[in-house]
Amino acid sequence: MDQNQAHYPTIREIEIPVKFYSFDSSTPFVHCVECDLDLLHTFTPYFIEKAYRRYQGYEATDVIYEFAMCMQCAENMRNELSPESRERMMEHMMTKMDAFQRSETLKAYDPVADSDRWLSECILTHEPIEKQEEYVIYGMFKGDKMLVADFPYAIGTNAMDEITELLSAKTLGEIDDFMGKHFTGPPEVNELIGPRRPVFF
Ligand SMILES: [Zn+2]
Numbered sequence: 001m002d003q004n005q006a007h008y009p010t011i012r013e014i015e016i017p018v019k020f021y022s023f024d025s026s027t028p029f030v031h032c033v034e035c036d037l038d039l040l041h042t043f044t045p046y047f048i049e050k051a052y053r054r055y056q057g058y059e060a061t062d063v064i065y066e067f068a069m070c071m072q073c074a075e076n077m078r079n080e081l082s083p084e085s086r087e088r089m090m091e092h093m094m095t096k097m098d099a100f101q102r103s104e105t106l107k108a109y110d111p112v113a114d115s116d117r118w119l120s121e122c123i124l125t126h127e128p129i130e131k132q133e134e135y136v137i138y139g140m141f142k143g144d145k146m147l148v149a150d151f152p153y154a155i156g157t158n159a160m161d162e163i164t165e166l167l168s169a170k171t172l173g174e175i176d177d178f179m180g181k182h183f184t185g186p187p188e189v190n191e192l193i194g195p196r197r198p199v200f201f
Contacts, residue, residue, distance in 0.1 A: 012111045013145040019119075020048050020139050020146060022066060028144060029068035033182055034077070037070045040144055046070045051136045064134070065183050068141075077178070085171035092166055096124040096159075099150060111148040118148065122156035132156035 022029050029048055030040055039046045051064040069077070078086065102123070109117045119137055121128055129135050139152035146152065155163075164172070 011147050011149045013142070014112050014115065014148055016141065016144060016146045017115050019137065020050070020141075020152070022068075023050070023063040024066075031068070032070040032073055033067040034069055034073035037073075039068055039070060039141070042070075043142065044070050044072065045140060045142045045147070047074055048139050048141060049136060051134065053134050054132065056133070065179070067182060077174075080174055082168045082170045085167045088166040089163055092163065093124065103150065115148070115152075118152050119154040121154070122159050123153040124159035124162070125156060127156050127158065129154045129156060134160070136160065 016028050020029075021027055028040065029046075030038065032039060032046060037044065037046075046068055048066070048068045050066040052061040053064050054061045106117060111118075119129060122132065122135070134157045135154050137152060137154045140147045167175075
């Protein structure tokens with residue numbers, strides 16, 4: 001985010017919502033998926049990304065994948081993506097997400113009591129997340145707190161498809177490598193992960 005922009009919301013720190021706990025352990029994430037850094041006991045900010053799938057006609061959702069990554073590793077990963085992909089993705093997101101409008105709307109809500117408001121619609125297409133077959137949620141954290149400003153946010157199926165279209169073969173390969181390294185599993189799991197989705201570092 002460009003600090004010179006007029007839009008620069010105040011950052012609030014709140015307890016980590018259960019939604020951002022690890023599905024595997026039902027507790028907050030402890031380690032960076034890449035470098036194993038202890039995230040809860042350092043001052044390094046980190047990100048959590050969780051992808052969900054919803055089955056038509058059912059209330060329940062499945063977690064397709066989830067990870068926490070420290071800021072340093074996220075930066076390293078970003079640097080490995082092709083500059084063209086990075087640029088196209090940034091430009092697309094800046095055009096579609098109305099950051100100013102979003103922060104104006106969210107001003108009316110309390111980050112603790114209404115934290116679901118931040119995740120209620122796709123940040124790019126503004127479609128309701130509860131109608132999305134697949135969606136991803138992202139948040140930014142420090143120690144045992146979640147940072148609330150533009151984060152957290154959610155991205156739905158259509159927006160992910162649009163972004164995937166913008167990525168180069170090299171970048172899609174990098175994402176495949178990352179997913180393969182951390183989320184290899186039985187064939188049915190790999191099938192769940194497909195189709196190719198952008199991963200945001
Ligand atoms: Zn790391």
